Amino acid sequence: MAAVVARYDDDFAAAPMTATGIAVAVAMVLHTVIGHQQFLYRGRYGFGTFEEVRAVFTTVLAVVVLLVAIDLAMPRRPLPLSAALVGGPVALVVMCAVRYVRRLQHERRLRPDARQATPVLLFGAGAAGQRLLRSLMQDPDSQYVPVGLIDDDPLKRNLRVNGVAVKGGRENLAAALAETGARTVIFAVANVNAVTIRDVRRRVLDAGADFKVVPSFGELLDGTVSASDVRDVNIADLLGRHQVDTDLDAIAGYLKGKRVLVTGAGGSIGSELCRQLHRFEPAELMMLDRDESALHAVQLSIHGRALLDSPELILADLRDADRIAAIFAERRPQVVFHAAALKHLSLLEAYPGEALKSNVWGTQTVLHASAAVDVERFVNISTDKAANPTSVLGFSKRITERLTAHAATVGSGSYLSVRFGNVLGSRGSVLTAFAAQIAAGGPVTVTDPQVTRYFMTVQEAVQLVIQAAAIGGDGEALVLEMGKPVPIAQVAKQMAENADTPVEIVYTGLRPGEKLHEDLFGEDEVDVRPLHPLISHVSVPALNPYLVLVLAPDAEPDDVTRDLAELCRTDRMAVAGRAPAHIARQAGPVDLRQTIVMRAPTIN
Numbered sequence: 001m002a003a004v005v006a007r008y009d010d011d012f013a014a015a016p017m018t019a020t021g022i023a024v025a026v027a028m029v030l031h032t033v034i035g036h037q038q039f040l041y042r043g044r045y046g047f048g049t050f051e052e053v054r055a056v057f058t059t060v061l062a063v064v065v066l067l068v069a070i071d072l073a074m075p076r077r078p079l080p081l082s083a084a085l086v087g088g089p090v091a092l093v094v095m096c097a098v099r100y101v102r103r104l105q106h107e108r109r110l111r112p113d114a115r116q117a118t119p120v121l122l123f124g125a126g127a128a129g130q131r132l133l134r135s136l137m138q139d140p141d142s143q144y145v146p147v148g149l150i151d152d153d154p155l156k157r158n159l160r161v162n163g164v165a166v167k168g169g170r171e172n173l174a175a176a177l178a179e180t181g182a183r184t185v186i187f188a189v190a191n192v193n194a195v196t197i198r199d200v201r202r203r204v205l206d207a208g209a210d211f212k213v214v215p216s217f218g219e220l221l222d223g224t225v226s227a228s229d230v231r232d233v234n235i236a237d238l239l240g241r242h243q244v245d246t247d248l249d250a251i252a253g254y255l256k257g258k259r260v261l262v263t264g265a266g267g268s269i270g271s272e273l274c275r276q277l278h279r280f281e282p283a284e285l286m287m288l289d290r291d292e293s294a295l296h297a298v299q300l301s302i303h304g305r306a307l308l309d310s311p312e313l314i315l316a317d318l319r320d321a322d323r324i325a326a327i328f329a330e331r332r333p334q335v336v337f338h339a340a341a342l343k344h345l346s347l348l349e350a351y352p353g354e355a356l357k358s359n360v361w362g363t364q365t366v367l368h369a370s371a372a373v374d375v376e377r378f379v380n381i382s383t384d385k386a387a388n389p390t391s392v393l394g395f396s397k398r399i400t401e402r403l404t405a406h407a408a409t410v411g412s413g414s415y416l417s418v419r420f421g422n423v424l425g426s427r428g429s430v431l432t433a434f435a436a437q438i439a440a441g442g443p444v445t446v447t448d449p450q451v452t453r454y455f456m457t458v459q460e461a462v463q464l465v466i467q468a469a470a471i472g473g474d475g476e477a478l479v480l481e482m483g484k485p486v487p488i489a490q491v492a493k494q495m496a497e498n499a500d501t502p503v504e505i506v507y508t509g510l511r512p513g514e515k516l517h518e519d520l521f522g523e524d525e526v527d528v529r530p531l532h533p534l535i536s537h538v539s540v541p542a543l544n545p546y547l548v549l550v551l552a553p554d555a556e557p558d559d560v561t562r563d564l565a566e567l568c569r570t571d572r573m574a575v576a577g578r579a580p581a582h583i584a585r586q587a588g589p590v591d592l593r594q595t596i597v598m599r600a601p602t603i604n
Contacts, residue, residue, distance in 0.1 A: 023067065026067070026070070027063055027067060027087075030062070030063045030066055030067070031059060031060075031063050034058075034059045034062045034063060035055070035059045038055040038058055038059050039055065040052070040055045040056065040059055049103075052099060053096060053099075056092065056095050056096060056099070057092060060088050060091055060092045060095070061088070063088065064085065064087075064088035068085065117142055117143055117144055117145035118143055118144050118145070118183070118184055119144075119145055119146075119147040119180060119181055119182045119183070119184075120144045120145070120146055120147065120182050120184045120185065120186050120212075121146070121147065121148045121149070121150055121167070121173075121176055121177065121180065121182045121184070121185045121186070122146050122148075122149050122150070122164075122185075122186050122188050123149075123150045123151070123170070123173075123185055123186065123187045123188060123189065123200055124149075124150075124151060124187065124188040124189040125149045125150075125151035125153070125156045125159055125161065125166050126151070126153075126189065126190075127190070128188050128189060128190040128214070129149065129151070129161075129188040129189065130161050132186070132188045132214055133146050133149070133161050133162060133164060133188075134161075134162060137162050137164075144184070144186070144230065146164050147164065147180040147181070147182050148164060148165060148166075148167040148176050148179075148180045148182065149161065149164055149165065149166040149167065150166070150167055150168065150169065150170060150172065150173060150176060150185070151166055151169065152169040152170055153169075154169075167179065167180070170199070170200055170203055173185065173200075173203050173204060173207060174203070174206075174207040177207050177208075177209050182209070183208075183209050183210060184209055184210040184211075184212060185200075185204045185209055185210070185211055185212070186212045186213065186214065186230055187200060187201075187211065187212065187213040187214070187233075187237075188213075188214050194238060194239050197213075197233075197237055197238055198238055198494075201233060201238070211233055212230050212231065212232060212233070213230070213231060213232075213233050213237050214230055214231075233498075235424065235431055235491060235494065235495055236424040236457050238494050239424065239455050239486055239491070251280060251466055251467065251470050252280055252281075253470070254335065254376070254377060254469070254470055255277065255280040255281075255282055255335065255466075256280055256281050256282065257281070257282065257283045258282050258283055258334045258335050258376070259282065259283055259284045259286070259331065259332060259333045259334045259335070260277055260282040260284070260285050260286065260333060260334070260335045260336075260337070261286040261288060261314075261328075261331065261333035261335070261336050261337070262274055262277070262285070262286070262287055262288065262336075262337045262339060263288045263289070263318065263336070263337070263338050263339055263340040263366060264288075264289060264338070264339035264340030264341065264381075265287030265288055265289045265294070265295065265298055265339070266287075266289040266291045266293075266294020266295050266297065266298055267289070267294065267339060267340070267426075267427065268423055268426030268427050268429075268458055269339045269381055269423065269426070269458065269461065269462065269465075270287075270289070270298075270337075270339040270340070271294070271297065271298040271301065272458045272459065272461075272462045273337055273339060273462050273465065273466075274287050274298050274302060275298075275301060275302055276459075276462050276463065276466060277337075277466070278302050280466075282335075284312070284331075285312055286311075286312060286314055286331055286333060287299070287312055287313055287314065288314040288315075288316055288327070288340075289314075289315070289316075289340070290315065290316065290317040290318075292308075292315055295308070295313045295315065296308055299312070299313060314327060314331075318340055318358065318362035318365055318366060319357060319358065319361070319362065319365075321365045321368075324365050324366065324369050325365075325368075325369050325372065327369075328369035328370065328372060328373050329369075329372070329373060332373050333370075333373070333375060334375060334376045334377070335375065335376060335377045335378075335379075335469075336366065336370050336375050336377070336378045336379065337379045337381065337465070337469075338363060338366050338378065338379065338380045338381060339381045340358075340362060340366075341358065341359050341362075341381070341396075341397070341400075342354060342355055342358045342359055342393075342396075343383075343393065344393075345385070345391050345392075345393045345511070345513055345514065346511050346512075346513075348391070348392040348393045348396070349391060349392050349511070349512050349513045349561075350557065351557070352392045352553075352557050352560040352561045352564060353553030353554055353555070353557070353560050354553070355392045355393065355395075355396040355564070356396065356548070356551055356553045356560060356564065357553050359393075359396035359397060359399075359400060360396050360399050360400060360403070360548050360551075360564075361548065361549070363380065363400040363403055363404070364403055364545050364548065364549065366378075367403060367404065367407045367411075367415070367545075368545075370407070370411070370413070370415075371407060371410065371411040371412075371413075374411075374412050374413060375411075375413045376413045376414065377413055377414045377415075377469060378404065378407065378411075378413060378414070378415045378416070379416060379417070379418060379465065379468075379469045379472075380400055380401065380404040380415075380416070380417040380418070381417075381418055381465065382397050382398075382400060382401050382417045382418060382419040382420075382477060383397050383419060383420070383421070384419060384420060384421040384454055384479075384482070384518045384519065384520050385397060385515075385518065386398040386400075386401055386419060386477075387419070387479075387518075387519040387520055387521055387522045387525070388519045388522050388523060389565070389568055390513055390514075390515055391512075391513030391514065391515075392513060392561055392564060393513070394513070395561070395564035395565050395567070395568050396564060398568045399543060399548060399564065399567050399568065400417070401417040401419070401477050401540050402540055402541060402542060402543030402567075402568075403543055403545060403548065404416065404417050404475070404540070405417075405475035405476075405477075405540040405541065405542040405543070406475075406542035406543055406544060406545065408474035408475035408542075409474075409475065409542055414472070414473075414474050415474060415475065416468075416469070416472035416473065416474065416475065416476050416477070416478060417476070417477040417478070417540065418464075418465045418468045418469070418472070418477070418478045418480065419477050419478065419479045419480065419520070420454070420456065420461050420464070420465075420479070420480040420482060421453060421454030421455060421456065421482045421518060421520070422453050422454060422455050422456075423455075423456065423457070423458045423461050424455050424456065424457050424458065426458060430453070430488065430491075431491065431495070433445075434491070434492055434495050435495065437503075438495060438496060438498075438499045438503050441501065441503070442496075442499075442503035442504050443503065443504040443505060443506040444492045444495070444496055444503055444504070444505045444506070445505075445506050445507075445508050446488055446489050446492050446505060446506070446507050446508070447488070447507070447508055447509060447510050447511060447514060448488075448507060448509065448510050448516060449489045449507055450487075450489075450516055451487070451488045451489070451510070451514075451516050451517070452485035452486060452487050452488065452516075452517050452518070453485060453486060453488055453518055454482035454483070454485050454486070454518055454520065455482070455483075455486050456480070456482055456483070461480065464480045464481075464534060464535060465480070467532060467535065468480065468532075468535050471531045471532060471535065472537070473537065475539070475540055475542065476537050476538065476539060476540065477537075477538050477539075477540045478535050478536065478537055478538075479520050479521060479527070479535070479536040479537075479538060480534065480535060480536075481533070481534035481535070481536070482520060485517060485518065489505070489507075492505050493505065520536075521536070521538060522538070525538040525539075526538065543567060547567055548567060551563050551564075
């Protein structure tokens with residue numbers, strides 16, 4: 001109608017009003033029919049979304065084309081062609097404008113009450129920050145209302161997101177807090193180095209505001225972030241975040257629809273493995289552990305309930321070789337992640353026989369059971385202490401790498417190890433110990449002011465473990481990128497600064513078996529990354545299981561430790577399968593097949 005009136009310059013007498021009315025009615029019918037086919041009026045699209053705009057555009061274009069075709073088909077054209085050609089864009093603009101207004105009204109109703117919510121600044125105007133901002137602005141029950149954005153990118157200085165403006169970079173934090181009245185800054189950058197987090201936190205605290213963070217998207221299993229995810233900063237944040245580029249297609253290829261078993265499923269690594277593996281829809285996820293409480297906790301974390309009556313939970317001890325063999329024969333797993341191990345360095349220095357029975361024999365028990373059922377893929381979880389080992393823990397884990405390499409030479413599936421350093425927040429880790437000491441009022445004990453360690457979050461470690469299993473070759477040890485080693489004294493100082501009262505830091509000296517600095521690679525290993533920028537591939541010499549199965553765990557601790565250290569050697573004698581003389585003398589002739597069945601272990 002508007003196009004016809006404009007075409008005839010408001011001369012209603014000259015304008016074909018009857019034909020125009022008929023054309024409007026036809027257009028309405030066509031728009032209704034085509035719009036229905038496009039699901040435009042059937043609740044498929046949100047207000048003013050790109051999907052709705054696309055459907056509106058498609059519908060209007062189709063109506064214009066049909067009106068022009070009808071007009072050209074008539075013997076005498078009742079309307080000028082410009083009526084449809086101009087009327088279509090006019091209708092499109094009006095409809096989009098109405099939808100935009102409706103969207104603004106809808107979003108305004110969803111905004112949190114500014115009188116009750118805490119005004120906050122969001123540091124980070126990138127994808128993570130914008131996602132959080134929209135989540136907060138569309139939650140009427142949110143306890144936070146964004147009043148400004150901070151971003152160091154000069155190209156974002158004029159950006160506005162949902163009406164919230166960027167107030168400058170980190171140097172403008174104090175001024176932005178004063179201008180907006182915000183008393184809290186939420187750090188919302190998904191992937192950033194530790195220096196940035198610490199610097200921004202210091203500026204915020206110096207300005208008298210609170211500092212909060214949101215988890216990285218790797219920590220959020222569903223990939224969404226909301227006000228409930230905002231939390232206080234922890235040491236993992238201060239040590240930095242790493243974005244893991246995961247090849248989901250490759251992972252899904254070897255996990256989806258497969259029977260997957262995880263040993264040590266109740267431990268820090270094992271439980272996170274189970275949570276992440278569950279996302280890839282295995283045909284069956286079997287969680288094996290000897291700790292019933294740990295199994296209860298991991299089932300609860302995955303399903304939100306834990307009745308302990310599901311066959312996915314397997315209560316068993318790796319030291320019971322017959323039981324493990326029976327489980328594998330009955331359940332026939334296709335993919336095995338072996339995360340069960342004793343891991344406390346100082347305790348194993350005092351009780352090396354336990355490391356032999358659990359870490360070494362336990363691994364061989366699982367390897368033997370896996371080979372018996374022809375598993376497709378076996379992944380042994382190792383540690384950086386296996387590189388140039390100096391402790392019982394390091395010796396035992398290096399031996400497990402070599403046993404896994406041997407299994408690769410005789411088994412039909414793929415057998416490999418994955419090696420990484422300390423996991424933040426794992427049970428019994430140095431950070432857990434620091435937190436307990438601070439809660440008790442101190443002091444915080446650090447072995448040496450120069451000692452350094454590699455750290456990564458459990459989520460990052462497990463993502464790379466799963467990725468490594470997809471690309472690793474037979475017998476390899478895959479070494480995960482850990483970033484730069486972190487001074488333990490610095491970590492202790494940062495955690496002590498967060499304490500309510502001053503906490504003293506005391507240096508106790510290195511304990512037996514401890515290194516000043518950990519290694520990720522052995523002396524003869526080369527850092528080669530052919531398939532993934534965060535995963536190195538190193539070859540591991542095979543070790544005949546006979547050499548470990550004939551050891552005596554009840555011998556003198558020094559003798560057991562010496563025997564374990566001897567088996568970490570890669571000289572020709574060890575690789576060939578001949579035991580060192582002092583071991584062979586005490587062992588005598590042994591049937592390897594019988595020994596494998598008779599001796600076994602586990603732990604988490």
